[in-house]
Amino acid sequence: MTKIAFVGAGFVADYYMTTLANYPELEIAGVWDHDASRLAQFCSFHGKQAYGSLADCLGDQGTTIIVNLTPPESHFELNRAALKAGKHVYCEKPLGMTFEEASEIIELAETENLTVCSAPANGLSDAQQLTASLIAARRIGAPRLAYAEMEDGPVFKDNWMEWRSRSGAQWPGVHEFELGCTLEHAGYGLSWLVSLFGAVEKGQAFSALTFPDKGPGTSDLVMGPDFSVGCLSFRSGVTARLTCGLAAPRDRSLTIIGDEGTIVVRDLWDDRSPVHVSRFDGKRPLLQRLTGRFERKRGRMLPLRLTHGRAVAYPAPARAGKLAAYPSQIDFGRGIAVMADAITRSEAPFFSGKRALHLTELALALNGGIGTFTPRSSF
Structure with missing residues (x-):
């Protein structure tokens, strides 16, 4: 205990x-x-x-x-x-x-x-473990490129002042708007990218405040960036783009492109998110093929978005337990449990020490939009 x-x-x-x-x-x-x-x-x-x-x-x-x-x-x-x-x-x-x-x-x-x-x-999730196993098994060959999205939708247009937690705590919207969405959200994408591809050796960042007035009580405050994009070069050879925002339609997906196919994780905030795999030499699912034929015949895209590839079955049933309610279906307690277990065994938890420092440095760089940067931390 x-x-x-x-x-x-x-x-x-x-x-x-x-x-x-x-x-x-x-x-x-x-x-x-x-x-x-x-x-x-x-x-x-x-x-x-x-x-x-x-x-x-x-x-x-x-x-x-x-x-x-x-x-x-x-x-x-x-x-x-x-x-x-x-x-x-x-x-x-x-x-x-x-x-x-x-x-x-x-x-x-x-x-x-x-x-x-x-x-x-969320970097310790079942979905991350499944994705890592697919990469290790060379299901898409060597990974080359990744697109991580952390778009939370235009929350400042919602009734955010009325949001409450289970115990009645108010969602700190004004504070989050002042801080900027990148410091709050970039970690969700970075934890996945770093756990899958290792340390970043160089990057380029841009951030901006695109909606200065986010509603009642915010017009006289200095708002932080509500949009950022970072392009990251990993020591392992993978290149990634991470986008964070509070305006574009909600999208928390991760797409990994290898030299033989792709992996798509539908939601990085879902502990057991659907994970789809497609190979360049494989046959697309029937619905995707029919959609493509219809679009070519009509000469326009349909107003729907299908996740590319076929969903991969998890190797074991979900563990009995609780997750936070949608949209944050993350096992928040798992990080503490993994840490406690590692301390008991005199080991270093995965997201500790220099790796934790690296994640913080990357998030700060993206939030600041500092242009080209070379991380001072590594692991």
């Missing part, structure tokens, strides 16, 4: 609570949030203990891992305080707001012989 503590009881904390039910080996010793009413509401809803202060939380000798669910600008200070208190840290993305902050956290963890892991956990 590994005891953990939450710091932060906002919107995303309920995603973690929902999926921690899948891991009885993890026990929440307590929760802390600087907002007393939010903390009380969260603990009452979930039946958890509230710490009286942050010092009480970090000083709890029974806990092993601090789960940092605070806003991004608070990550660095809390990560550092937790490490100095002798705690391992699982941190929501990013590790810090600058590369220097994130580097300091990783260096401190190494000095203290502690582990720092970075979210998101």
Whole structure:
């Protein structure tokens, strides 16, 4: 049994609570949030203990891992305080707001012989494991090119001010608009790309604010980028493009093109997303062939979009457990569980250390739209 503590009881904390039910080996010793009413509401809803202060939380000798669910600008200070208190840290993305902050956290963890892991956990999903196995089996030959989409749709045109988590926490829309969608969302694509293709050796980034006024309460604020695109060259030889946005129609797919075919992952936020494979020398599914014939005959495209290729069966049934509700069907708790298991076995979790630093550096570069860059981190 590994005891953990939450710091932060906002919107995303309920995603973690929902999926921690899948891991009885993890026990929440307590929760802390600087907002007393939010903390009380969260603990009452979930039946958890509230710490009286942050010092009480970090000083709890029974806990092993601090789960940092605070806003991004608070990550660095809390990560550092937790490490100095002798705690391992699982941190929501990013590790810090600058590369220097994130580097300091990783260096401190190494000095203290502690582990720092970075979210998101979708890079540990069943869909990622299936995709990795297809690549390893050379189902599409050698991968050459990848397109990752993190378009969340025009959420600022929706009723986002009314969105609430299970325990009643409000979705922090204004804060997310100020921060920019890339720091919030790029990690979901980057975790997949890095887990499949390794470290990035060079890249080019562009970001922009395309919709400055996102509704009530935002017109007088400085908004962060709501669109970004990054082109990444991996040391393994793969080239990828990652797009993040808050305006285009929702698309969270990943397409991988090899020299013998393609893999399409329909939704990177779905733990068991449909995964489709097609080969250049293979026969397309009947519906796709009929659609193509009809379009050629009519001389125009039909108003529908079919996922290319045939869906691949998962090698085993889905594990019994809970996922967060659509659209975030990610097993958020899996990242903490994998981390706790690795610590028990004196191993380094996959998304820890220099790999976690690399993910943060890439997200910061894409968010900043800094043009051509060469990452200073590697693994």
